[in-house]
Amino acid sequence: MGAREVGLPQVVAADLPERVTIWEVGARDGLQNEQAVVPVDVKVEFLARLADAGLTTLEATSFVHPKWVPQLADAADVLARLSPVDGVRYPVLVPNEKGLDRALEAGVRHIAVFGSATETFAQRNLNRSLDEQFAMFEPVVARAVAEGLDVRAYVSMCFGDPWEGPVQPAQVAAVGARLMAMGCSQLSLGDTIGVATPGHVEAVLRAVTEVGTPIDAVAVHFHDTYGQALSNTLAALRLGVTTVDSSAGGLGGCPYAESATGNLATEDLVWMLDGLGIHTGVDLDRLADTSAWMATVLGRPSPSRVVRALRG
Template structure:
């Protein structure tokens, strides 16, 4: 047990939790892609730089989706070279994954020297149709050559799986359906999976049931990350449930930015600051400077013209 520093909670470790968690920061991509106004390229680049300076070692930089579909990230070719060679305060290279929807997107990413890419699949037919205009199996078939080519080029591949717990059109999603698509993504060569609660309806028991089922099908917990939305205020509770099952990678968005443009009931992502506050209180190492992170989210909120929805950002800002 340690006493808190300025703006930090008391650290009281709990049994059965990992000693360290890797935060996969998605604010610069998943967060900014939902903004109504396009954020200038240099502001995006500075956002990524500040996140890296705060100690985040994985910062999802942008998306190589066609600009017609995500105009907010149409500057991917201009942005990526501005941040490509970032290092953390300790001198470690910062991982900068980029989203690639197809082989054309992969070509664009590889041409700029990307070493980490992500594909975006769905556990449900309705969302696969809305997001990719394909069935689940057609989308998986589209991703196979993307993953194969990326792996052949020595590039790390993450597989996002949306609607793992509930779908706005179909309701609750059966666990076995999610397991099937997870298994397919791993079998085609994805290095890791991110389990998405796209509309924020998961609860801790549901999270535990899915992770138990995945383990039963031979999916290693080391290959799993979790991506929770806070629509019903469950994101931190769900994260804690995942940690108790051995998950050590958690997606979060600085300042709680983001949602999903193809699922209108999807509200913001879990705020990175709220996550780091909880992990710090549990004595779990993240390597993140909460003060610098909070300042970064406050800076971005100023550029966006509205206060951050993160409770921790607001609380710490009021202490200043």
């Protein structure tokens, strides 16, 4: 059954944006924790199918050291074999200057750095203190900007940390402001363990904009651990956010939260946005077909409720 056959009702809300950009992370964040290595051919086909479905920002891979993320050791091969589609961006995650060197060698034009809003996660994920992480990012961002690259900044643990508990909005705002001051063009706020609720989302977004980060430079990245990803997204849209991160088929998970169900599924997001009359340019049926195909490749059902409803 297809989305059109279901007859999705559409009610346009006056306080929401007309268009939302979906930052698709399935090929990177979605696959990075898979235990069995996904072949390069499959990754390249996955990216091609996502582009064919109308997604225009596809985070393709990461130049992290293979020791830490073996699944993405083939980053250079994936990019070399990729057939870019006009109008589609293929950003990559770059952890440090060595990663930037590899990205430049591969001809990448859009990169992302990955910071933390909390001290403990900075230590565990980056082996740096909260302050030291900025010293690591500064030369990466400066060089990238000088080379004409666009740089996005991710901030993880923006709503809760499994070691530190709830995270204060002012702390998130301060970290984000420092990253933007380096020259990053966009700030993606991550609910890494999926504990956010709409009121907390509003508080964090207001804190972030109050210190000078414009709302049109803010993206949101929600996990659906407690079933709040869509309601959190709607809260962000009502405050002016127009870029939302998601993963096709709900691929990916959080190793820091028990029973985490992973990233917000792109299909679930598109279903909601279509119903609200918000334009994304995404063909939901083609996207659902892609995620059903990937679920077969991975040998397990898709976590996406919409994929399951449309494709069984």
